Amino acid sequence: xIEVELRSFxxxxxxxxxxxxxxxxxxxxxxxxxxxxxxxxxxKTKDYTQLWLKTGKMHEESRLERVVKVDNKYRSDLESxxxxxxxxxxxxxxxxxxxxxxxxxxxxxxxxxxxxxYILEIEKQVSEDTKVEEAKKILEKDFDALGITVSxxxxxxxxxxxxVKNWKEYTKDVNEEEFLK
Numbered sequence: 001x002i003e004v005e006l007r008s009f010x011x012x013x014x015x016x017x018x019x020x021x022x023x024x025x026x027x028x029x030x031x032x033x034x035x036x037x038x039x040x041x042x043x044k045t046k047d048y049t050q051l052w053l054k055t056g057k058m059h060e061e062s063r064l065e066r067v068v069k070v071d072n073k074y075r076s077d078l079e080s081x082x083x084x085x086x087x088x089x090x091x092x093x094x095x096x097x098x099x100x101x102x103x104x105x106x107x108x109x110x111x112x113x114x115x116x117x118y119i120l121e122i123e124k125q126v127s128e129d130t131k132v133e134e135a136k137k138i139l140e141k142d143f144d145a146l147g148i149t150v151s152x153x154x155x156x157x158x159x160x161x162x163x164v165k166n167w168k169e170y171t172k173d174v175n176e177e178e179f180l181k
Contacts, residue, residue: 001065001127002064002129003064005121005124006063006121006136006140006150007120008148009116009119010118010150011118018098026097027097028046029097030176030179031093031095032093033090034089035088039055042078042082044180048070048153050069050080051068052065052066054066058157058160059156059160062135067122091164092116093167094179095112095113097109097110098111104124106122106123106135106138107123108142109123116159118168122143124139
């Protein structure tokens with residue numbers, strides 16, 4: 001599938017407003033970005049572990065995406081395999097995510113990531129390149145309906161670059177075990 005995604009940095013006030021409006025339970029996630037050629041990650045939640053691979057460049061509006069969810073009973077074996085393959089963690093991402101299903105099979109995520117900020121992300125999966133532009137128009141309408149402007153790729157690239165350099169400092173007070181509870 002091809003993930004078509006638009007996103008925006010939002011204020012804490014807008015985050016709180018959206019969380020209150022949709023009143024959906026949030027999920028705590030720890031994502032490990034590996035230092036590989038492709039965008040390869042592992043995400044832990046209290047309920048499952050997920051691997052995913054995205055092609056293309058970070059923060060592009062559309063990228064091929066592959067996802068595999070694994071029962072947590074296999075988590076330690078999976079982590080051991082990745083370690084044996086010498087997949088080194090480049091950064092860790094401590095996120096609280098609230099997901100909402102929208103019309104036309106789109107999904108909205110209201111996120112807070114420690115040290116990175118508050119983000120609204122709306123995405124839609126499509127099966128063909130020819131459907132990407134149509135999906136973007138749907139997502140743009142969703143942003144317009146919320147009164148939120150899509151942030152530029154450059155804004156995300158700059159913030160991400162800062163996070164990569166400083167993530168250990170930003171997350172030094174986060175206890176991984178406690179975070180997922």
